[in-house]
Amino acid sequence: MSSYTTISPDKLIRLIGTANTPALIDVRTDEDFAADPRLIPGAIRRNHEEAPGWGEEFSGRSAIVICQRGLKLSVGTAAWLRHLHVSAEALEGGFEGWKAAKLPLVPAAKLPARDAQGRTVWVTRARPKIDRIACPWLIRRFVDPNAVFLFVTPAEVLGVSERFNAAPFDVENVFWSHRGELCTFDVMIEEFGLATPPLLRLAAMVRGADTGRLDLSAEAPGLLAASLGLSRMFDDDLEQLEAGMTLYDAFYRWCRDATGETHNWPTNKAKS
Incomplete structure (x- = not known):
């Protein structure tokens, strides 16, 4: 069940493609990304370990953080971003949950x-x-x-x-x-x-x-x-x-x- 710190795939897909889409931040490890180098539409890649440094560029904005399964990396990164005045949520189920729901994925190689x-x-x-x-x-x-x-x-x-x-x-x-x-x-x-x-x-x-x-x-x-x-x-x-x-x-x-x-x-x- 979604909380104010998480968002479900079905809610996120309704935002993607609109002018109100939050920043989508993919913090999967390099190993996980290499295993499936695709991105949720509009997502950018960032290193979760460096969130205290790059997080300020999203200050005052909304953001959704995506890791492999919606656990520690996205939850922790979202918490850091909220500390930096970003309205941040973690994607429930992460990249794997999105893929299991057969939602669109953009090949990074393209x-x-x-x-x-x-x-x-x-x-x-x-x-x-x-x-x-x-x-x-x-x-x-x-x-x-x-x-x-x-x-x-x-x-x-x-x-x-x-x-x-x-x-x-x-x-x-x-x-x-x-x-x-x-x-x-x-x-x-x-x-x-x-x-x-x-x-x-x-x-x-x-x-x-x-x-x-x-x-x-x-x-x-x-x-x-x-x-x-x-x-x-x-x-x-x-x-x-x-x-x-x-x-x-x-x-x-x-x-x-x-x-x-x-x-x-x-x-x-x-x-x-």
Whole structure:
């Protein structure tokens, strides 16, 4: 039974993918991590022995600590973090409990190298419309909440990638790009192990809007209209991305929680 110092997997999965996701901190030992080098979506790795040193970076925030089985490492680290003014909980059952529940896990090997601040860095073409907003949303909500996105002229994407150790995406002849009929958003969902029903529903919307196949999803025309409208509202690609994060937050919550809900008018029409 959950207490104020622990959280269950079913409660945590409802937070992941939203703007209110706590910091997720994986403190498994190197040996345990090597045995299964996957991460709960959005989690970062930290050494439990050094918690008194790194814990202050989470001061004033909420955090969930994950160890192998939800016992001493996560419980002790969470206690240290609370001492540092972090609202910290341990994940019940730890990584093993999450895996047993068949909840999503991201292969660490698929993540790009992190910079000196521990962030993944990505680069793509400037003036994004659909895929180049959807993919950053997916990365920040499910892979790396601190990810950095560089928007540059198309001719410079690969050069910037090489010089700044950034992962290129949504350009031709790179790993993170369209494959056959799949758009880059589809590819990221597959490669990162995130094929949940809500994200697959959202992926159909993105694919339909991004590739001109509006028949793939009844909502694709609406996503296309909203995306093109956003692109006209903002000259700054990063400002557009921030607005797009809210747009995709809304579409994701609809995909997850509200597909069966309808709306009509008048609401209090008398029955005959």
